[in-house]
Amino acid sequence: MRDDSRTKAWERRSELPLGVASLLFLGAYAVHVLGPGLPTWVHVVCLTVICAAWALFVADFLVRWGAAGRRLAFVRRHWLDAVVVVLPLLRPLRVVRFYEAVQRRNGRPRLSLHVRVMLYAGLSAVLLGFAASLTVYQHERTAPHATIHTFGDSVWWACSTLSTVGYGDVAPVTVVGRLVAVGLMACGLALLGAVTGSFSSWLVEVFTREEPPES
Amino acid sequence: MRDDSRTKAWERRSELPLGVASLLFLGAYAVHVLGPGLPTWVHVVCLTVICAAWALFVADFLVRWGAAGRRLAFVRRHWLDAVVVVLPLLRPLRVVRFYEAVQRRNGRPRLSLHVRVMLYAGLSAVLLGFAASLTVYQHERTAPHATIHTFGDSVWWACSTLSTVGYGDVAPVTVVGRLVAVGLMACGLALLGAVTGSFSSWLVEVFTREEPPES
Amino acid sequence: MRDDSRTKAWERRSELPLGVASLLFLGAYAVHVLGPGLPTWVHVVCLTVICAAWALFVADFLVRWGAAGRRLAFVRRHWLDAVVVVLPLLRPLRVVRFYEAVQRRNGRPRLSLHVRVMLYAGLSAVLLGFAASLTVYQHERTAPHATIHTFGDSVWWACSTLSTVGYGDVAPVTVVGRLVAVGLMACGLALLGAVTGSFSSWLVEVFTREEPPES
Amino acid sequence: MRDDSRTKAWERRSELPLGVASLLFLGAYAVHVLGPGLPTWVHVVCLTVICAAWALFVADFLVRWGAAGRRLAFVRRHWLDAVVVVLPLLRPLRVVRFYEAVQRRNGRPRLSLHVRVMLYAGLSAVLLGFAASLTVYQHERTAPHATIHTFGDSVWWACSTLSTVGYGDVAPVTVVGRLVAVGLMACGLALLGAVTGSFSSWLVEVFTREEPPES
Numbered sequence: 023m024r025d026d027s028r029t030k031a032w033e034r035r036s037e038l039p040l041g042v043a044s045l046l047f048l049g050a051y052a053v054h055v056l057g058p059g060l061p062t063w064v065h066v067v068c069l070t071v072i073c074a075a076w077a078l079f080v081a082d083f084l085v086r087w088g089a090a091g092r093r094l095a096f097v098r099r100h101w102l103d104a105v106v107v108v109l110p111l112l113r114p115l116r117v118v119r120f121y122e123a124v125q126r127r128n129g130r131p132r133l134s135l136h137v138r139v140m141l142y143a144g145l146s147a148v149l150l151g152f153a154a155s156l157t158v159y160q161h162e163r164t165a166p167h168a169t170i171h172t173f174g175d176s177v178w179w180a181c182s183t184l185s186t187v188g189y190g191d192v193a194p195v196t197v198v199g200r201l202v203a204v205g206l207m208a209c210g211l212a213l214l215g216a217v218t219g220s221f222s223s224w225l226v227e228v229f230t231r232e233e234p235p236e237s
Numbered sequence: 238m239r240d241d242s243r244t245k246a247w248e249r250r251s252e253l254p255l256g257v258a259s260l261l262f263l264g265a266y267a268v269h270v271l272g273p274g275l276p277t278w279v280h281v282v283c284l285t286v287i288c289a290a291w292a293l294f295v296a297d298f299l300v301r302w303g304a305a306g307r308r309l310a311f312v313r314r315h316w317l318d319a320v321v322v323v324l325p326l327l328r329p330l331r332v333v334r335f336y337e338a339v340q341r342r343n344g345r346p347r348l349s350l351h352v353r354v355m356l357y358a359g360l361s362a363v364l365l366g367f368a369a370s371l372t373v374y375q376h377e378r379t380a381p382h383a384t385i386h387t388f389g390d391s392v393w394w395a396c397s398t399l400s401t402v403g404y405g406d407v408a409p410v411t412v413v414g415r416l417v418a419v420g421l422m423a424c425g426l427a428l429l430g431a432v433t434g435s436f437s438s439w440l441v442e443v444f445t446r447e448e449p450p451e452s
Numbered sequence: 453m454r455d456d457s458r459t460k461a462w463e464r465r466s467e468l469p470l471g472v473a474s475l476l477f478l479g480a481y482a483v484h485v486l487g488p489g490l491p492t493w494v495h496v497v498c499l500t501v502i503c504a505a506w507a508l509f510v511a512d513f514l515v516r517w518g519a520a521g522r523r524l525a526f527v528r529r530h531w532l533d534a535v536v537v538v539l540p541l542l543r544p545l546r547v548v549r550f551y552e553a554v555q556r557r558n559g560r561p562r563l564s565l566h567v568r569v570m571l572y573a574g575l576s577a578v579l580l581g582f583a584a585s586l587t588v589y590q591h592e593r594t595a596p597h598a599t600i601h602t603f604g605d606s607v608w609w610a611c612s613t614l615s616t617v618g619y620g621d622v623a624p625v626t627v628v629g630r631l632v633a634v635g636l637m638a639c640g641l642a643l644l645g646a647v648t649g650s651f652s653s654w655l656v657e658v659f660t661r662e663e664p665p666e667s
Numbered sequence: 668m669r670d671d672s673r674t675k676a677w678e679r680r681s682e683l684p685l686g687v688a689s690l691l692f693l694g695a696y697a698v699h700v701l702g703p704g705l706p707t708w709v710h711v712v713c714l715t716v717i718c719a720a721w722a723l724f725v726a727d728f729l730v731r732w733g734a735a736g737r738r739l740a741f742v743r744r745h746w747l748d749a750v751v752v753v754l755p756l757l758r759p760l761r762v763v764r765f766y767e768a769v770q771r772r773n774g775r776p777r778l779s780l781h782v783r784v785m786l787y788a789g790l791s792a793v794l795l796g797f798a799a800s801l802t803v804y805q806h807e808r809t810a811p812h813a814t815i816h817t818f819g820d821s822v823w824w825a826c827s828t829l830s831t832v833g834y835g836d837v838a839p840v841t842v843v844g845r846l847v848a849v850g851l852m853a854c855g856l857a858l859l860g861a862v863t864g865s866f867s868s869w870l871v872e873v874f875t876r877e878e879p880p881e882s
Contacts, residue, residue: 617828
């Protein structure tokens with residue numbers, strides 16, 4: 023049965039808990055990866071939080087998918103949510119929607135379109151880069167002949183990858199690390215392209231506004 | 238004699254076999270390159286398939302070129318087919334047209350223009366990268382001082398080249414490998430540029446649609 | 453009390469001294485970094501000039517901020533000035549505004565929009581690259597395992613970073629150097645994107661003007 | 668005295684000899700750099716051709732500049748010619764104008780704007796890359812710790828620089844080589860950006876034309 027108003031109500035109520043779950047997921051994953059020397063119970067808590075958050079997202083997706091009238095159209099319109107269910111690495115992208123929801127609650131945003139695209143795409147790129155740094159660090163730190171030894175190296179690698187500079191002084195050597203790297207290149211570059219493109223348009227707009235052409 | 242309707246009929250009937258031939262060509266080439274330890278008869282079969290597919294493309298081009306009224310205009314409008322006849326490496330681009338034809342048979346595509354450009358250009362980039370990886374791997378694996386030792390290295394190199402990141406931890410050293418690399422840079426970057434550009438436009442469009450400016 | 457006309461008068465009068473202060477700041481910083489063998493009093497003078505220029509910028513920002521009616525809106529409209537107060541590395545961007553002011557004093561610029569965007573963004577990129585080269589050189593020259601040994605290496609690194617080529621033959625290894633590098637990537641690439649985008653538009657414009665389409 | 672018609676007549680008559688001189692200049696420079704083992708008289712002939720071509724360009728510029736009524740406006744409109752007079756490395760860009768003139772003589776070009784921008788910018792990038800390869804090879808081949816040993820290395824380096832991939836397996840180490848590299852980054856990337864941008868627009872145009880949206 024198609025019930026748009028009920029779906030909308032569900033989405034409005036679930037925005038805040040899902041956003042908090044996203045942040046908890048990322049935080050727990052970061053603590054798990056960056057603190058190998060912490061006591062075992064901390065890691066157990068972290069893994070529990072990760073699994074719980076993942077389960078929450080799957081449940082939310084299933085509920086909304088079940089309530090949707092045209093199910094294929096639903097998946098096509100909410101493909102990001104569907105991808106997040108499969109690949110927890112992309113979960114931080116959900117945080118952008120959360121940020122948007124919080125902002126909307128405090129009154130409608132009054133930022134121009136260019137600034138909003140820059141802000142959201144930039145935020146997504148930062149979160150994606152952070153998640154990729156964590157995953158690559160987790161898989162590279164024990165690999166033989168690895169060049170990524172510390173988390174700082176991993177962040178540095180993610181920055182040089184996202185900006186397509188690619189110095190190559192540090193680069194992943196394991197299969198998992200390279201798969202993550204390819205994903206970061208594909209997603210991140212598109213996001214960065216959006217940021218750069220919006221920045222250019224915005225710059226031209228600012229110049230046009232500040233100095234009107236003499237008529 | 239100019240006969241547009243007959244050419245169109247030929248193109249409609251030849252789309253499916255030519256698409257299958259493209260996939261067979263790529264598959265046979267991949268088996269030939271990636272399975273050096275396979276028995277000889279497998280390689281003989283692969284090379285036969287490669288040559289047969291090539292011959293098929295040449296024949297198709299000649300038939301359509303012969304049937305075309307204005308032959309120079311024909312070459313200009315179908316330059317991709319002409320290039321494919323000379324450079325089998327670019328044959329996978331033909332698969333995109335095949336994919337398009339299959340989609341059209343199942344009813345007209347309802348995707349927006351941006352999504353279609355992203356899909357086709359992305360698919361072309363993936364196929365080009367795969368073909369380039371195969372060729373580079375074939376020529377680099379036995380070269381002295383090579384940094385590309387496995388097919389995994391080759392795919393990793395193709396990804397870092399297509400995204401213009403270019404770490405340089407692995408890079409071709411032979412003349413053939415570098416020629417393929419230059420071709421991949423030239424073609425692939427343009428395709429990737431199209432994907433990134435479309436993604437940016439699409440992102441802006443989504444933002445515009447989701448949150449209309451307050452009037 | 454909101455007093456737009458007084459703010460505008462202040463801005464008009466302060467443009468010249470602030471521009472000179474920006475250039476003095478950058479010059480003094482360059483002398484301080486590039487001349488480690490100079491007598492002590494030269495370094496004392498340089499550091500004095502640096503601090504004085506910084507104080508001048510803080511004072512100017514506070515005066516204008518205090519005079520502004522809507523203070524949050526003021527920060528949002530003059531975010532570049534606010535950032536400059538915190539990060540002296542970005543101060544050279546102020547010089548662009550100075551250059552603009554000098555040009556406007558000599559009669560309104562008659563350059564087209566594309567050329568102006570290219571000019572200002574290019575100038576900003578050059579100044580940012582110069583400031584980043586200085587800072588990176590200062591922090592890398594004494595670091596162990598550093599690849600940046602001379603100021604020439606540092607400038608070469610900045611150029612290859614700004615163009616996103618990123619050879620990786622020289623790259624920062626210290627934490628401060630890498631932070632500056634990330635900043636240079638983020639700011640510089642956006643500026644360079646603006647230059648490239650404007651150049652493309654301008655090129656298309658020139659072609660369109662030079663050869664009108666046959667009607 | 669301002670005499671537009673006389674200037675135009677001069678330009679029309681000088682196009683062919685200047686184009687030929689450009690090609691001779693590039694060819695003589697290539698022979699001089701790539702054939703260190705050739706007999707001395709060949710090098711003398713090459714250097715004579717180089718100097719003669721240079722003199723021809725200076726003379727042409729001076730004649731047109733002298734004939735122009737508004738001299739500053741003339742320099743601004745023909746800035747490429749002015750730059751070519753100072754930097755012979757950029758002379759190949761003149762060949763693009765020559766190519767255009769030859770094409771126009773054979774009837775007006777009927778290519779669309781996108782294709783023309785792609786063609787001319789691509790041709791300029793190829794010629795610039797070739798000239799930069801020659802110069803870098805000339806200065807790097809005898810430098811200590813150089814990674815560019817053969818002309819093939821130099822061309823490979825130019826390609827990876829122009830596409831902003833920048834592997835870094837070969838990179839200039841001398842001051843002159845790095846200055847040329849920075850120039851190649853600045854000019855070449857802008858040209859390549861124009862090519863990529865035009866290609867994207869053209870791709871979108873082709874898609875729009877081939878499959879009109881269902882109304």
